[in-house]
Amino acid sequence: MDNQHDQMLDQLLSQHKKDRFRKGFSDRVMNRLSQDEAALHRFNRELQQAFYKVSLPCAAMALLMICINVTSYSPSVWLYGGVVETLLGLHELTADLLLVI
Amino acid sequence: MDTAEIVPADCSDTELIRATLAGNQQAFRIIVERYEDSVAATVFSMVGNIPEAEDIGQETMIRLYQSLHTFKGEASLKTWICRIAINLSLDYLRRKKRRWLWFLDNGTEVLESIPNPSCNNRQWEQREAIQTSLMQLKPEFRAVVTLRLIQGYSTEETAEILQLPVGTVLSRLTRGKSKLLEQLKERI
Incomplete structure (x- = not known):
């Protein structure tokens, strides 16, 4: 490339008047930022509520099953393992039953 | 907060x-x-x-x-x-x-271009020619030309921003300028 053309191009581009954003750009950015943060907080709060809505009934149900099955809690459980299954009443599940489920 | x-x-x-x-x-x-x-x-x-x-x-x-x-x-x-x-x-x-x-x-x-009323016709034509020519470049060349020639960053800074080797920036700059000059010759 010709050196003179090269310099001319450099000059032309450096003088190229730059466009600007519409007035109030920083206001729009700050508004969007606060909206995004508010949306994120709302999402976190909803996620937390959903977690409690699901996990609390599950925990309550597990506790209830433990209470119901605690009578079958005997030394044989310790000998043959399956403490959790016994407590939750799952020790009676057979392979056939699992297939049905 | x-x-x-x-x-x-x-x-x-x-x-x-x-x-x-x-x-x-x-x-x-x-x-x-x-x-x-x-x-x-x-x-x-x-x-x-x-x-x-x-x-x-x-x-x-x-x-x-x-x-x-x-x-x-x-x-x-x-x-x-x-x-x-x-x-x-x-x-x-x-x-x-x-x-x-x-x-x-x-x-x-x-x-797609929006006319800027603050420019006179000659300035507007020149700006349009530069902008149109820039748009004809491939994005990777356009990025180098924009940073190096319009924004005025050094070659090293351009390489740092684009996370490219300095040699690649220089070769893209040379090719970009050459293509840009061809485009501008047709328009100005």
């Missing part, structure tokens, strides 16, 4: 970043105001003067805010912002190209 402390507008970038990370939104506003022209110049040169350019500019600032805690100060804040703006512009151009390929099976970009 916004802390009520007033931050002077002439604070250094480091102080503004520290204040922003401490929850001072006013400090971040100063950063936005300080660099909005630089972001505008980068984005407009990359995607043209289209309505989406402002969205890319806003997204640049939002991404900056979200990633400010990872800023280690190895590069200047301006370089960091410019890198975000360039990457978002390139993402936009890729998406746009995919859309065109999908609908028209044609990868050429369409220049």
Whole structure:
């Protein structure tokens, strides 16, 4: 490339008047930022509520099953393992039953 | 959360970043105001003067805010912002190209331009010629030309922003300038 053309191009581009954003750009950015943060907080709060809505009934149900099955809690459980299954009443599940489920 | 402390507008970038990370939104506003022209110049040169350019500019600032805690100060804040703006512009151009390929099976970009009433006809024609010629360059060449020749970054800084070797920047610059000159000769 010709050196003179090269310099001319450099000059032309450096003088190229730059466009600007519409007035109030920083206001729009700050508004969007606060909206995004508010949306994120709302999402976190909803996620937390959903977690409690699901996990609390599950925990309550597990506790209830433990209470119901605690009578079958005997030394044989310790000998043959399956403490959790016994407590939750799952020790009676057979392979056939699992297939049905 | 916004802390009520007033931050002077002439604070250094480091102080503004520290204040922003401490929850001072006013400090971040100063950063936005300080660099909005630089972001505008980068984005407009990359995607043209289209309505989406402002969205890319806003997204640049939002991404900056979200990633400010990872800023280690190895590069200047301006370089960091410019890198975000360039990457978002390139993402936009890729998406746009995919859309065109999908609908028209044609990868050429369409220049949508908004006339600026503050320019006279001659200036407007010249600006249009430069902008149109820039748009004809492939995005990777356009990024180098924008940073090196329009924004005035050094070759090393351009390489740092684009995360490319200096040699690649130089070769893209030479090819970009050559193509740009061909385009401009036809238009001016």
